[in-house]
Amino acid sequence: MKKEHLPVKVCQVCQRPFSWRKKWEKNWDQVLYCSKRCRGSKHRVLRDDEPVLSGCIQSMK
């Protein structure tokens, strides 16, 4: 049960690394995003000249 051997990917939206999770065991190869929020903003990844704004959105409340 060594957790340090879990596979890691980099989120296509926020560019942060995230680890394998149990809920992804059947589709890990297709997982590209760390969260539903990032998956919902995946269109942003096509504009690499535009910064990802998810952090800003959260601080605008």
Ligand SMILES: [Zn+2]
């Ligand atoms: Zn992400």
